[in-house]
Amino acid sequence: MRRCLTFSLAVVALVGAFSVVFLPVSAQTKATATNVPVIPHEPVANFFKNAPGIYTGENMGIATSSKGTIYIFHRAYETRLFEYSPQGSFIREIGRNNYGFAFAHSVRVDAGDNIWAVDEGTDMLVKFSPEGKVLMVIGRREDPIGMLSNMPGGGVFHGRNEKYRFGRQTDVAFDQQGNIFVSDGYFDARVVKFDKNGRFLKAVGTRGNGNLQFNTPHSIATDFQGNVYVGDRGNARVQVLDNDLNWKANFPNVGNPWAVCVSGGPGPKSPGKQYLYASNSWQDSAPAAGAEFTGEVYKMELDGTIVGKFGVAGKAPGEFATVHQM
Template identity: 30%
Template sequence: MTENLGQGDYTFRAAPDWAKLPDGIVLGDVAGIAVDGRDRAYLFNRGDHPVVVLEADGSFVTSWGHGVFTNAHGAHIGADQAIYLTDNGDHTVRKFSLDGRLLLTIGEPGKPAVPMSGQPFCRCTHTALAPNGDIYVSDGYGNAVVHKYDPAGRHLMSWGRPGTGPGEFNLPHNICCDADGFVYVADRENHRVQIFDGNGRYQAQINNMHRPSGLAITPGPCPHCIVGELKAYQPVNRTTPNLGARISILDQKSQLVSRLDRGEGAGTGPGQFVSPHAIALDSRGDMYVGEVAATDWAAVFPETPKPEVIRRFQKFTRVREQAT
C-alpha cells in the first residue's frame, strides 16, 4: 500500500497499478491529460498511439489520433464535451469529438508565426474553454501571449508580451478558466500563475511556486490552483532540495494548502515526479498527472543514465476522512 500524500482536504494516495494497457499500446511522455463527463481519462502522449482513453478503473477503451500530431503538449475537455489538443510541434489547436472526429483546426499546420511577434501561433502550449465557449490558447515557447477565439475559431484578441511585469510572460505554459470566466496562466519561467478577466485585464497573481508547468483548478468560484512544479535544472541549483518535482495546491493568496512531495526529490517511484506536465481532476476529486520525464531527463539528471522504464503518468485517489 502506498503512503498518503498531501494534507487536509487534498490528501491523496498513489494508485501505481491503475492503468491496464493492452499489449502493443506503449505510451510516450504524457504531455496532456483531460477527463470527460463520464470520468474517462484521455492521455495525450508522444508515443505511436497519441490519444489513449481509459475508464476510471483503468481499463482500456480505445486509442486514436495516429499519424496526426507532431509533438503532443496540452489537452483540455470543456463543457462542450469536445477535446482540444494543442500541438506545439506544428503550431495548432485541434478540436475533436471524444471518439476522435476532427471538428475544428485553429492555426496552420507547419506554418508558425514569426517568433515573439505576438501573432498566433509559435509553439503554442495549451488551451482552455470559458463557460461561454470562448477558447483561450497560451502561446508560449516562441511567443509570450494568450490568444482568445470564439467557439467557431475566429480570432478575437491577444494579450501579453515578454517580460516580468503584470500581463507580461516568460513562457506561458498552461492555461485554465474558472466558473466565473477568469483566466489562469501558468507563467512558468516567472514562477507564478497570473489571473486575468476574460478580456485580458490583469487581476492578480499567485506566487510561491517553482516553474509551474502543469496546472489545474478546483471547481467553483475562487478556486485553488493545483500546480505541477518542474525540478530545477541549472548546474548551480539542480541539486538544491525543496525546488520543484512535486504537486503544490495554493489558494488565491499564494498560501500553500497541500503538497504532494515525498521529500525524496525527483524520481520515478509512485508519488514521485520528474516533470509533472499535465494535471486533471475527475468528478470524485481523484487526480491524474502526466509526465514528460523522458523528454526532460537529461536536464534534471545530467549525470544519470535514463532508465529503461519511466513512469509516464500517475493516478492519485482522493483520501477522505471516514465518518465515525
C-alpha cells in the same frame, strides 16, 4: 474551465527533460512559500492497463471527461492520443496520423466532452468530438520546406503575435460561454482568446517579466467566473487575468509553475467551491540538485492563499518528476 483529474487516481503527465530545453528559461526555483501544511496523498499502482502492443512514451497531457473517461496525449517516435475507461483500461486511439499531430504538449476536455489536442510541433489545436471526429482546427503548420531544418518543436522565439498562428502553444482552457483561451507559448509570449467558433477576439502579452508579460506561458486554466490563470513558468509565478485578459494579480510564491489546474468541471452547472493547483516541478534529473527543492504541487484558494501542498521530487511511487499537466 477544465477538469482536474482526481488526485487519488493518476494526477499528472510526467515527462523527460528534453521536452523543455528548446528555450532558455529561468532555472527551476525553490518556492518562497513557507510553513505550508502537507496534504496526505497515496499513489495507485498500475492504474492504467494497456492492450497488447500499446505503450505510452512521454505522457505530456492528461484530462478527463464528464463521464470519467481519461485521455492521455503522449509522444515517443510519434504523437498519439489514447482513451481509457474510468477504471484505467485502454479503450481506443483517436486521430492517429492526423495532420495536426507531431509533438504533443497537452490535452483538454470542454463542457461538451469534446477533446482538444494541443500540439506544439504543428502549432495547431485540434478539436475532436467525443466520437473522435475532427470538428475544428485553430493554427497551422509551418511550410513543410521550412520545417526541414527543425525537428518538431524546434526553431527560435519570434513573438510574431499573429491572429491565427501560434508559436509552439502550450495549453488551452474554456469559459462558460465556450470562449477558448490559449497560452502561447515557447516561441511567442502571450495569451490568446477566441470565441466558441474559433474566431479571434484578443491577444495580450509580450516577452518580459512585467504584468501582462510572459516568459514561457506553459499552462492555462479558468474558473467558473471566467478568470484566467496562466502558469508563467519562466517568471516563476501564476498570472491572473480577467475574462477580457486584463491583468488582475500575480501569485509569485509557488516556484516555477509547469502546470496549473482549477478544480471542478467546465459547466454548465456551478462546481461549487474551486481551488487552484500549481506544480513546481523537478526537471527530471536536469540538474539532479533540483530535486532538493522542487516536486511539490500546491493547492490554493482562487485568491492565491495557499491551503497546502503534496509530493516531493523523485521517481518512486508518490514522488513526482516533471508534472507537465494536471
